[in-house]
Every structure is written in structure tokens, then in C-alpha cells.
Amino acid sequence: DQQVKQNSPSLSVQEGRISILNCDYTNSMFDYFLWYKKYPAEGPTFLISISSIKDKNEDGRFTVFLNKSAKHLSLHIVPSQPGDSAVYFCAAYSGAGSYQLTFGKGTKLSVIP
Amino acid sequence: DTEVTQTPKHLVMGMTNKKSLKCEQHMGHRAMYWYKQKAKKPPELMFVYSYEKLSINESVPSRFSPECPNSSLLNLHLHALQPEDSALYLCASSQHGTREHEQYFGPGTRLTVT
Numbered sequence: 001d002q003q004v005k006q007n008s009p010s011l012s013v014q015e016g017r018i019s020i021l022n023c024d025y026t027n028s029m030f031d032y033f034l035w036y037k038k039y040p041a042e043g044p045t046f047l048i049s050i051s052s053i054k055d056k057n058e059d060g061r062f063t064v065f066l067n068k069s070a071k072h073l074s075l076h077i078v079p080s081q082p083g084d085s086a087v088y089f090c091a092a093y094s095g096a097g098s099y100q101l102t103f104g105k106g107t108k109l110s111v112i113p
Numbered sequence: 114d115t116e117v118t119q120t121p122k123h124l125v126m127g128m129t130n131k132k133s134l135k136c137e138q139h140m141g142h143r144a145m146y147w148y149k150q151k152a153k154k155p156p157e158l159m160f161v162y163s164y165e166k167l168s169i170n171e172s173v174p175s176r177f178s179p180e181c182p183n184s185s186l187l188n189l190h191l192h193a194l195q196p197e198d199s200a201l202y203l204c205a206s207s208q209h210g211t212r213e214h215e216q217y218f219g220p221g222t223r224l225t226v227t
Contacts, residue, residue, distance in 0.1 A: 031214065032214040034214065034215070041201070041221070041223065042220050043117070043205075043219050043220045043221045044156065044203070044218045045218070046215055049214060089155055089156075096213060097213075099144060099146070099161045099163070099169060099207075099213075100158065100169075101156075101216060103155030103156055104155060105154070105155055106153075106155060
């Protein structure tokens, strides 16, 4: 059973507008949530993380929101740039010493100039 | 510096060959990971080393043999692979402690088994 779900396989956004990528999870014991960006034929690049005790974390153009009651998180990218076009993976961390990252299947973001 | 390096970038090997993938990081991270990623799928964890000791083996076939010679290096030895083992092999590392969840990935080795 998938514990981390990204229900939108793709998303297209106009340059300069906001991109919102969504992720749902089922395991309420996850400690941290992370977002990774991946270009083709490259490894995932860590973008931003959020602790399960927080509801928002911001880093430059990237903001992650966590709604624990809904078991939902989202990544906002403002403003979107063509270089943001990539696959975005949501991941959840099971807790200290577990080393386990559970990934969603990814959402392909296309930012149109 | 958040760089994890991997060599080679591409590897083509026959089913009877023996080859090795290499990974290096100089961030002082004491946890290192091997992942396998197939096209259009998320990365799948294979092995975890913590303080140079194997902590997790996710039921990976014995034709994959990991090795951690020191705190900066991680190898994956390959022998008698099958065509279905063709994939992108990713190495990652992380700190221990409060930032343990932040895993930094290398660029990967694209492996093709013929």
C-alpha cells in the first residue's frame, strides 16, 4: 500500500505564476517530510524539508505547508521559472535511526515561458 | 559543499561480467545509502551503511554486494546481473542527529545489463 501519494503525475504552469505540488500520506508516525527535484538522468536534489511539528517552512521561492489533520502537504514555488521544470518527489522520513525515506511517485512540472 | 560524486556515469556490462560502482562524499556524513531507480518510478532503497557498518539490506539479491571501505567511500560490487537490473543507481549520504532525514544524492550511474 502506498504510504506517500502524489496524485497528479503532471502539472503545467505559466512562468511567473505560482506552482502548487501536492502530496498525501497515510502514516501519522512520519517525522519529517521532504521535497526533491529531479532532472532527467540526474540524482534527486534536496529542496526543502519540514518537521511534523511545524505547519510551514520557507526557503526563498519555495514554501512547504503541512496539514497534519488532513495528512497533506504541498510545495509552493513562487514565482515559477522555466528552470523549475523537473520531476518533483515528495518523501517522508520514518524517524531517527530508521534511515527510511518513503517516496511518492513524482509530479512532472512544466513551466511554460 | 553538499556534493556526492559517483563513478562511472554510465556502465554497460554483460551478464557474466564483474564491475563496481563507486560513491564518495566529503561532507562528514556517517550514513550512506544505495538506491535503485527505474524509469518513471521513485528511488528504491537497497542498502544503508551507518558508521561504516551495514545497517539495512532491503532483501537485495546477492549479485549486488555493497562495501564501505571508510567513512567517505561506498562501493557497490556487481556480479552476474540480469537485464532487469538495468536502472539508475543512486548513492546518497546524510548526517546523524537532527538533520539525519536530509539525504543528499549523487548524480547516479546509469547501468545497462546486456
